[in-house]
Amino acid sequence: MILPKVSAPNLEPSMTNIFHLYPNQSWVSLGRADPEEELSLTFALRQQNLERLSELVQAVSDPNSPQYGKYLTLENVADLVRPSPLTLHTVQKWLLAAGAQKCHSVITQDFLTCWLSIRQAELLLPGAEFHHYVGGPTETHVVRSPRPYQLPQALAPHVDFVGGLHRFPPTSSLRQRPEPQVTGTVGLHLGVTPSVIRKRYNLTSQDVGSGTSNNSQACAQFLEQYFHDSDLAQFMRLFGGNFAHQASVTRVVGQQGRGRAGIEASLDVQYLMSAGANISTWVYSSPGRHEGQEPFLQWLMLLSNESALPHVHTVSYGDEEDSLSSAYIQRVNTELMKAAARGLTLLFASGDSGAGCWSVSGRHQFRPTFPASSPYVTTVGGTSFQEPFLITNEIVDYISGGGFSNVFPRPSYQVHVFMSSATSWNADLHCSICRFLLFSVYSLSPGTNH
Incomplete structure (x- = not known):
């Protein structure tokens, strides 16, 4: 323009x-x-009309509302805001x-x-x-x-x-998982391969990606993280032999960088296309770091230019809430609300630091991450097998993120859940206890929460 x-x-x-x-x-x-x-x-x-947009999001999301499921088109959202x-x-x-x-x-x-x-x-x-x-x-x-x-x-x-002026590029959320504090000899860990995930959650070809052409899913890559088609093909040769799957990414939105394949971007694409096997997959790419130093903002701008796009998006990046300006965090939250009005499900990683406790003037405080703390996304934490050498019941993994937003009020539909499970908690708990307050629980691969 x-x-x-x-x-x-x-x-x-x-x-x-x-x-x-x-x-x-x-x-x-x-x-x-x-x-x-x-x-x-x-x-x-x-x-404009953000209060009206908020009302519409609640209406299309409430099963008791006559507007339930009647999502807005991008053009409807544009006319409103x-x-x-x-x-x-x-x-x-x-x-x-x-x-x-x-x-x-x-x-x-x-x-x-x-x-x-x-x-x-x-x-x-x-x-x-x-x-x-x-x-x-x-x-x-x-x-x-x-x-x-x-x-x-x-x-x-x-x-x-x-x-484009102030915020430095955040680091990737992918971290090396600390060694468990155990003594004695430890056997070979089972490993969380696609087959393990599909068996644990009974993801059969009849249930997932059974050929319905209107199914699609997407993930996003930032911060000089890219996937490579050749790596994806090799991964599927190694781990995808016993289930039907797509051979390649259907579409890349944005510019695919020419750098080396990134571990996080590769894992995101490979495990998404293994768990959601045989489903059309898009990748949203925000290359480089100079222009993309507001990665979530750049990604949401790409969504604002697509009328037809996947309804499920997974993103494994975030920032601490307190590192963001009020103007930025509120505006990005509005963009997430716009996506919710369109019926988009946005899955964000909860992080790898428990509730993110830190000490301010001698008092322990929660340090939640954003966009995981937004009321308009679904935040996903991590689990591990109770018996690490078998596909058994799961427990909360000790590095899985969580916490309560210090910016956004608790949604009304969460109040009764919170009051029934946290009446004895307070924000001055020791950090080792903070780790057990989680947004939600789910894991795709060891050492990183998706």
Whole structure:
């Protein structure tokens, strides 16, 4: 989309809405970026009718409602939440005055992604000062502003936040599972292969992927994580010989990177296509780290441009709630609500740190992850076999994530469950106890929760 030529906005000199960088000690500044270097910024435009959208989500999700199951189309959602003409016009004028080019929107028109030079971006967002940083486990290079930015007062009612300035790429949720604290000789572990999962949950070809053409599923890959077709084929040769399965991914949405196959992305695709065998599978890809430093936001923008897409999506990434700005977390939660209104089931990993306890001023507090803590997704934790050498009953795995959101209120349908099972609990429990408060229980492979 090329912005039309319109008169520049009359912006008041006073500023409002100050957005800060959250400190991250693992990233080192290499100095100021070249003023002529280009970067991509995402502008989250203020939406309309969010209370009405929330009501519709409750109605289509409640079995007792006459609207149950009558999900909205993407076009219905767009008609409901599309920014007002005033918002669209004001933001267009603001970006045009700054020299923004190559701007792209989505069907719902509530996001704009534009390319600007560093010089233009710093003029557009007073206070911002872009630096090159290096960090992360793979020594990744990114451009961020260590200083807060401000929005002109005239823009405050029209822009929720600007993405691409502050947040550093989160690390993958895949971690090495700690060795169990046991003594004595331990035998060979059974291993959680596709055959084990299919036997444990009785996933027969008659029940799963029995040829119905309208079944589909999807997973997402971020942070320079990619799957490779050749690895998938080899995996299926090794583990898929005793059940019917699809030979390849049906569709990749986004750009598939050319880097080496990532462990997490590979596991996600391989186990999804083994448990949900013979079902059409899509992969949503957000390559790189510079543009995709808001990975969930980028992924949700892809969903906002697809009218026909799988109804089940699984994502094994997350951030600690307290590492996210209020504007960002609330807006992403709205995007998850939009997906729920369309009947999309979004499965998110609960993490590998129990309830995520940490100490603040000598008091232990929960540290839940997001989007796992959103009321509009299904959060999935991990289990292990009670007898590790047999396919037996399962118990909660001791690294499986969980906890209660510190941002979002508990949904009404969960109140009675919580009150009956947690009357004696409080938020000042020791961290070793916190680990047993879980979102939900399920596991696909050892050492990582899906």
